[in-house]
Amino acid sequence: MKLGEFGEDRLLAQLLPGLSRNRSVVLGAGDDCAVVRFPRQDNFQLLKTDCVVEGIHFTAASPPASVGWKAMARPLSDFAAMSGVPQFALVTLIVPANKTLAWTKKIYRGLEKAARTFQVAIVGGETSDSSGPAVISVSLTGFVEKDRWVGRGGGKAGDELFVTGRLGGSLRGRHFKFTPRIEEARWLTKHFLIHAMMDLSDGLGADLPRLARASGVGFEVDENVLPRNRDCTVTQALNDGEDYELLFAVSPRDSPRLRKSWARKFPRLLLTRIGRLNRKSQIANRKWHGYVHFK
Amino acid sequence: MKLGEFGEDRLLAQLLPGLSRNRSVVLGAGDDCAVVRFPRQDNFQLLKTDCVVEGIHFTAASPPASVGWKAMARPLSDFAAMSGVPQFALVTLIVPANKTLAWTKKIYRGLEKAARTFQVAIVGGETSDSSGPAVISVSLTGFVEKDRWVGRGGGKAGDELFVTGRLGGSLRGRHFKFTPRIEEARWLTKHFLIHAMMDLSDGLGADLPRLARASGVGFEVDENVLPRNRDCTVTQALNDGEDYELLFAVSPRDSPRLRKSWARKFPRLLLTRIGRLNRKSQIANRKWHGYVHFK
Numbered sequence: 295m296k297l298g299e300f301g302e303d304r305l306l307a308q309l310l311p312g313l314s315r316n317r318s319v320v321l322g323a324g325d326d327c328a329v330v331r332f333p334r335q336d337n338f339q340l341l342k343t344d345c346v347v348e349g350i351h352f353t354a355a356s357p358p359a360s361v362g363w364k365a366m367a368r369p370l371s372d373f374a375a376m377s378g379v380p381q382f383a384l385v386t387l388i389v390p391a392n393k394t395l396a397w398t399k400k401i402y403r404g405l406e407k408a409a410r411t412f413q414v415a416i417v418g419g420e421t422s423d424s425s426g427p428a429v430i431s432v433s434l435t436g437f438v439e440k441d442r443w444v445g446r447g448g449g450k451a452g453d454e455l456f457v458t459g460r461l462g463g464s465l466r467g468r469h470f471k472f473t474p475r476i477e478e479a480r481w482l483t484k485h486f487l488i489h490a491m492m493d494l495s496d497g498l499g500a501d502l503p504r505l506a507r508a509s510g511v512g513f514e515v516d517e518n519v520l521p522r523n524r525d526c527t528v529t530q531a532l533n534d535g536e537d538y539e540l541l542f543a544v545s546p547r548d549s550p551r552l553r554k555s556w557a558r559k560f561p562r563l564l565l566t567r568i569g570r571l572n573r574k575s576q577i578a579n580r581k582w583h584g585y586v587h588f589k
Numbered sequence: 590m591k592l593g594e595f596g597e598d599r600l601l602a603q604l605l606p607g608l609s610r611n612r613s614v615v616l617g618a619g620d621d622c623a624v625v626r627f628p629r630q631d632n633f634q635l636l637k638t639d640c641v642v643e644g645i646h647f648t649a650a651s652p653p654a655s656v657g658w659k660a661m662a663r664p665l666s667d668f669a670a671m672s673g674v675p676q677f678a679l680v681t682l683i684v685p686a687n688k689t690l691a692w693t694k695k696i697y698r699g700l701e702k703a704a705r706t707f708q709v710a711i712v713g714g715e716t717s718d719s720s721g722p723a724v725i726s727v728s729l730t731g732f733v734e735k736d737r738w739v740g741r742g743g744g745k746a747g748d749e750l751f752v753t754g755r756l757g758g759s760l761r762g763r764h765f766k767f768t769p770r771i772e773e774a775r776w777l778t779k780h781f782l783i784h785a786m787m788d789l790s791d792g793l794g795a796d797l798p799r800l801a802r803a804s805g806v807g808f809e810v811d812e813n814v815l816p817r818n819r820d821c822t823v824t825q826a827l828n829d830g831e832d833y834e835l836l837f838a839v840s841p842r843d844s845p846r847l848r849k850s851w852a853r854k855f856p857r858l859l860l861t862r863i864g865r866l867n868r869k870s871q872i873a874n875r876k877w878h879g880y881v882h883f884k
Contacts, residue, residue: 303799320633325740325803326670326787327637329733332627338615342622343679343713343728349720375621384638386726418638425644426721431681433638433728438624445620492621508620 297391297398297423308395309387309402310419318381319415328417330382337437340378344369345386348427352470358397360470362404365430368495370412370474371538373436375493377444377483380436380476383409384418388429401430412476442483444542449490449509453543453571456552459564461498462526464536472538479540481559486552491542498568499532501541506571509543515569543571592686592693592718603690604682604697605714613676614710623712625677632732635673639664640681643722647765653692655765657699660725663790665707665769666833668731670788672739672778675731675771678704679713683724696725707771737778739837744785744804748838748866751847754859756793757821759831767833774835776854781847786837793863794827796836801866804838810864838866 297305310322321329346352346368352361366383373380385405389398402419409416414434458475475493482488490509494501498520506513522531544552549567556565592600605617615624641647641663647656661678668675680700684693697714704711709729753770770788777783785804789796793815801808817826839847844862851860 321740325742326667327635327673327729329671329738329740330634330636332632332634332732337627338624339627339730340622340624341677341679341712341728341730343681343715343726345681345683345715345717345726347683347717347719350718372621376624378622382636384636384728386638386640388640388642388724417636420638420640422640422642423645424642424722424724426642427719429683429719429724429726431638431640431724431726433636433679434622435634435636435730437627443624445616445624447620 297389297393297395305395305398305421308399319417322415322417328382328384330417337439338443340373340376340436340438341433342369342372343431343433344372345429345431347429356470358400359404359407361430362401363408364470365432366405366408367472367474367538369432369434370408370476371472371493371495373434374475374479374540375491376438377442377479377488377491378436378438379480380412380414380434382435383414383416384433385416386420386422386431388422388424388431390425390428391423393428405432412474444483444488444491446490446492446505446508449505449511449543449571451511451571451573452546453489454546454549454567455502455513455515455541455543455569455571457494457498457521457539457541457566457568459537459539460521460523461494461537461539462531462534463523464534468523469536474538475540478560478563482542485555486544486548489543489545491540494537494539494541495535497533497535497537498541500535505541505543509571511571512574513569513571519566520568521564521566592684592688592690600690600693600716603694614712617710617712623677623679625712632734633738635668635671635731635733636728637664637667638726638728639667640724640726642724651765653695654699654702656725657696658703659765660727661700661703662767662769662833664727664729665703665771666788666790668729669769669771669774669835670786671733672737672774672783672786673731673733674775675707675709675729677730678709678711679728680711681715681717681726683717683719683726685720685723686718688723700727707769739778739783739786741785741787741800741803744800744806744838744866746806746866746868747841748784749841749844749862750797750808750810750836750838750864750866751860751862752789752793752816752834752836754832754834755816755818756789756832756834757826757829758818759829763818764831769833770835773855773858777837780850781839781843784838784840786835789832789834789836790830792828792830792832793836795830800836800838804866806866807869808864808866814861815863816859816861
């Protein structure tokens with residue numbers, strides 16, 4: 295059935311019932327706004343929005359449940375980057391009228407799966423039609439304890455740089471299946487003082503310079519130790535993007551304990567020391583550009 | 590200058606500095622998430638997302654500052670519908686690469702103007718390119734006191750129905766210039782017990798049945814008293830949509846005091862008693878459909 299045969303009320307009546315809620319939800323999707331309770335006050339609130347666009351982040355042939363997963367997992371990865379706990383999601387679906395109801399429901403199935411996996415309640419679901427490509431936009435709110443919040447700007451010269459997992463080649467399919475590193479980030483800030491952290495969405499080659507710039511320092515990286523996915527070159531590991539792994543900086547004093555406890559806690563997820571922050575960058579190299587938007 | 594010549598970092602560097610902030614903002618746009626302080630706990634948090642799509646809600650010829658105003662004012666109108674106080678906005682711009690930087694900056698100027706008018710801080714700004722029409726998606730968070738929150742579901746048989754302002758003909762230009770009725774809604778819930786309220790976005794003909802359905806009651810409306818904009822028929826007042834006026838239900842006991850105080854407080858904004866809620870609808874009429882999406 296084509297969406298063109300549907301009114302918005304009927305479409306939302308198909309999509310919204312049964313969305314995951316949590317105990318803080320007073321009123322979920324369906325009224326003018328969602329209404330939720332505030333958590334305790336020794337927290338900061340976090341807010342993040344992100345979207346995926348057909349033809350850019352996925353294609354008409356991409357499995358819709360995977361597209362939905364990705365649309366939710368991307369802002370979740372930004373929550374991980376700040377050691378945040380996500381709580382509530384608002385979803386906007388912009389769908390051309392020639393998409394089917396089945397396709398749209400599968401998008402929601404993927405959104406829901408990612409939301410449930412991280413105990414997030416979807417409390418708003420807007421739809422709009424469009425003459426152009428489908429867009430799924432997800433806004434997330436949640437919190438982080440004031441003493442556990444990590445931005446990009448706290449890195450210090452001398453800090454060691456770590457990345458989780460492996461880099462490169464995500465377009466072979468991993469960009470639809472990645473796991474936001476929320477559990478790992480929460481563990482990191484519970485046990486260690488993390489000076490700066492971000493998630494790798496545009497590729498280490500673009501993202502590390504951003505972290506260094508925000509911290510007012512330079513960086514040096516040993517390209518030979520970069521954890522690469524199978525059959526990936528260094529250039530691919532630097533620039534493919536969509537890795538959604540964590541990049542973070544810690545004091546060299548914490549490094550040995552970190553590496554040992556990490557290996558015990560997350561035996562199946564690689565943690566690699568790739569270099570360090572310094573007073574001035576050693577690398578000014580064409581390989582370091584990552585994915586550049588609008589090009 | 591075309592956006593295709595810009596990287597995302599450079600584009601955001603043009604758009605994000607100088608965005609309105611408020612005292613609750615710890616970290617605004619630019620890091621992985623925005624970070625804000627929580628207000629006091631005797632409040633509920635409100636969340637709302639909404640988008641405008643080129644070809645649907647505006648055209649390529651629409652003045653971009655008006656498009657930006659509209660994109661922000663629409664979810665603000667939903668906050669008004671719940672008597673909420675908006676605080677933080679996240680903006681996603683999906684722009685084809687052939688749009689100019691000047692166009693994009695004017696969109697932001699309109700977003701900013703609406704945000705400043707209602708003391709909202711824009712704390713996140715994402716961009717993505719697209720092969721299709723431009724989309725501006727805005728997510729808002731804010732709060733409402735627990736004893737002042739108004740949904741659609743609290744209307745009772747016998748309640749009188751009021752609308753603010755005039756209805757119909759919004760496409761002649763008012764849909765780009767409307768004022769979200771936040772001040773009016775805050776005043777209403779401060780001084781009166783409002784049983785049910787919503788903003789009229791799809792037209793009274795579509796929205797009143799929604800309010801009645803959510804409240805489990807019927808309604809009767811005197812079409813002759815509907816406050817119409819100049820040169821509008823009853824059918825247009827019911828179905829044009831995009832009025833962004835308030836529709837609400839109060840006990841008939843409060844009606845005389847409400848009408849008298851309203852006229853003193855808002856002498857330039859019409860308030861009209863259009864009918865009442867009852868046990869079963871008197872009107873089952875083809876005129877009552879409003880704007881139907883996906884048609």
